[in-house]
Amino acid sequence: MQGLIEFKSVTKTYGAGSSAVHAFGPVSLDIAEGEFISFLGPSGCGKSTLMLMIAGLLEASAGTIRLAGKEVHAPQTDIGIMFQDNTLVPWRTVRGNIELQLEMRGIPVEQHAEHISSLLQSVHLADFADRYPFELSGGMQQRAAFCQAMVHRPKIVLLDEPLGKLDAMTREHIRADLQKLWMQTRSTVIFVTHSIEEAVQLSTKVAVITPRPGKVETVIDIDLPFPRDLKVKGSSAFIRHVREIQEIFHGYGVI
Amino acid sequence: MAMASSDGKGAMTHLIGWVAQSWMFIAFFIGFFLFWEFSIGFFNVPLYILTPPSMIVTKAWADLPRLFAYTYVTGLETILGYMVAIVIALPLGLAIAFSSILRRTIYPFFVTIEMVPKIAFAPIFISWLGFGLLPKVIIVFLVCFFPIVLNAILAFNSLSEELQRFSRSTGAGVWRTFVKIRLPAALPQCFVGFKYAGLNATVGAAIAEFIGSDQGLGFYIQITTGNMRPELAFAGIFFLTAIGLVLFGIITLAERILIPWHISVRRIQA
Ligand SMILES: Nc1ncnc2c1ncn2[C@@H]1O[C@H](COP(=O)(O)OP(=O)(O)OP(=O)(O)O)[C@@H](O)[C@H]1O
Numbered sequence: 190m191q192g193l194i195e196f197k198s199v200t201k202t203y204g205a206g207s208s209a210v211h212a213f214g215p216v217s218l219d220i221a222e223g224e225f226i227s228f229l230g231p232s233g234c235g236k237s238t239l240m241l242m243i244a245g246l247l248e249a250s251a252g253t254i255r256l257a258g259k260e261v262h263a264p265q266t267d268i269g270i271m272f273q274d275n276t277l278v279p280w281r282t283v284r285g286n287i288e289l290q291l292e293m294r295g296i297p298v299e300q301h302a303e304h305i306s307s308l309l310q311s312v313h314l315a316d317f318a319d320r321y322p323f324e325l326s327g328g329m330q331q332r333a334a335f336c337q338a339m340v341h342r343p344k345i346v347l348l349d350e351p352l353g354k355l356d357a358m359t360r361e362h363i364r365a366d367l368q369k370l371w372m373q374t375r376s377t378v379i380f381v382t383h384s385i386e387e388a389v390q391l392s393t394k395v396a397v398i399t400p401r402p403g404k405v406e407t408v409i410d411i412d413l414p415f416p417r418d419l420k421v422k423g424s425s426a427f428i429r430h431v432r433e434i435q436e437i438f439h440g441y442g443v444i
Numbered sequence: 445m446a447m448a449s450s451d452g453k454g455a456m457t458h459l460i461g462w463v464a465q466s467w468m469f470i471a472f473f474i475g476f477f478l479f480w481e482f483s484i485g486f487f488n489v490p491l492y493i494l495t496p497p498s499m500i501v502t503k504a505w506a507d508l509p510r511l512f513a514y515t516y517v518t519g520l521e522t523i524l525g526y527m528v529a530i531v532i533a534l535p536l537g538l539a540i541a542f543s544s545i546l547r548r549t550i551y552p553f554f555v556t557i558e559m560v561p562k563i564a565f566a567p568i569f570i571s572w573l574g575f576g577l578l579p580k581v582i583i584v585f586l587v588c589f590f591p592i593v594l595n596a597i598l599a600f601n602s603l604s605e606e607l608q609r610f611s612r613s614t615g616a617g618v619w620r621t622f623v624k625i626r627l628p629a630a631l632p633q634c635f636v637g638f639k640y641a642g643l644n645a646t647v648g649a650a651i652a653e654f655i656g657s658d659q660g661l662g663f664y665i666q667i668t669t670g671n672m673r674p675e676l677a678f679a680g681i682f683f684l685t686a687i688g689l690v691l692f693g694i695i696t697l698a699e700r701i702l703i704p705w706h707i708s709v710r711r712i713q714a
């Protein structure tokens with residue numbers, strides 16, 4: 190089966206000459222439709238860069254990226270992106286920020302009022318719809334940004350450390366919600382994270398990325414049943430996957 | 445947004461709260477004027493050098509029509525110069541921010557000119573254009589123009605990379621991106637320029653009048669000082685300050701209306 194997203198020997202070098210930074214590559218990777226794939230790797234290995242290249246927001250230095258068979262050379266507008274730094278604007282409320290995504294696309298906002306409410310409900314922010322970002326905690330801002338990235342019902346979703354600013358407890362909670370949401374929509378998700386456990390819990394596949402210059406060391410199939418609740422997380426298969434990945438990073442001296 | 449409540453009771457508690465917070469400042473202020481008032485007699489300061497505040501008030505009262513007329517003249521110069529500066533500097537700043545050609549030509553030119561004290565041009569303009577309104581408006585304009593244009597360039601150039609990427613990922617056109625993201629994001633930095641220019645506008649008007657004028661508060665301050673009437677000069681300074689305060693008040697009000705969400709506004713309201 191042909192992948193929905195295809196990387197062919199993609200490399201990225203920032204700058205030129207002696208100050209050039211070889212961020213990562215060459216990377217070849219196939220991502221099938223409906224996959225929930227995690228990009229797992231240490232800081233600076235090029236996870237965000239990879240993600241931005243799928244979105245057509247950064248050009249590869251060499252190699253090609255195909256999305257549904259077409260080479261990516263311009264910003265892709267039919268995907269949902271949650272950037273590493275949230276893109277909430279300070280002059281709009283939480284609801285207004287979510288509407289911004291629609292307004293920028295010329296989609297009438299009124300028809301989506303209920304959808305926005307249910308999105309906010311699903312991340313437990315319903316009571317904060319009319320608050321401004323500065324009135325929210327870092328974790329709440331991230332959840333609002335998540336709604337902003339999802340409101341136009343994208344088929345492909347790119348999430349750059351979406352749970353990075355959450356405390357361990359809320360994180361666990363939102364992970365479960367995220368999984369539920371994905372099980373309903375079965376959209377294709379690229380999920381960037383540092384957390385091995387998180388990657389194994391949420392993903393159908395984990396792309397293990399080495400330290401800079403990043404390469405996809407291996408793509409691990411996580412064939413555990415969904416939803417992955419506490420019971421699954423306690424299972425020996427789950428723990429084996431976690432151990433396997435830990436050992437790879439241990440080999441690279443990352444942990 | 446936490447706005448001050450508009451009913452009378454709210455205003456009263458507001459006032460009481462303000463007094464409770466600022467009584468030290470108020471006491472110092474009153475103490476300062478009392479010291480001024482009584483030290484003149486105490487130290488035998490001649491009245492042609494410095495007069496007590498009470499005398500400033502009574503003498504200024506007698507000369508009020510002239511003070512008002514001159515306040516109008518200087519106020520007009522200030523407001524006109526300031527408005528023209530905004531009207532020209534803002535679109536120009538925008539153009540420079542988005543045109544790489546302008547950024548490589550006009551921008552460094554402006555940065556260089558910014559180093560020149562604009563007031564130094566005043567005698568030249570007055571020798572060219574005479575004693576009327578125009579040279580003063582031009583000098584106020586010059587004083588205000590550079591902070592506004594330079595801050596506008598900075599404002600329109602400093603949209604975060606993340607928001608630029610967000611905008612591009614939505615496929616929105618240039619105009620929609622400008623209205624919904626670039627413009628509101630740029631306003632706070634623009635206001636930094638507006639405020640700085642507002643603070644300097646009356647300085648420009650007064651100095652222009654010192655150099656060559658037959659009316660206005662700058663002229664008034666110079667003439668009365670020459671006539672050994674310091675109390676009237678002080679009255680002139682007071683009215684000049686009032687123009688500056690009104691201008692600054694208008695800018696601050698505009699800021700509150702246009703960017704109530706910004707940290708600089710929220711801090712004042714907190
Ligand atoms: N604009 C840039 N200019 C120069 N180098 C850059 C730029 N952006 C990223 N890099 C380099 O590319 C490498 C990969 O960056 P990237 O942001 O993709 O890492 P990451 O895996 O997302 O890290 P983190 O987990 O910390 O977010 C880094 O080593 C960084 O130094």
Ligand SMILES: [Mg+2]
Nearest residue numbers: 236237238273
């Ligand atoms: Mg990153």
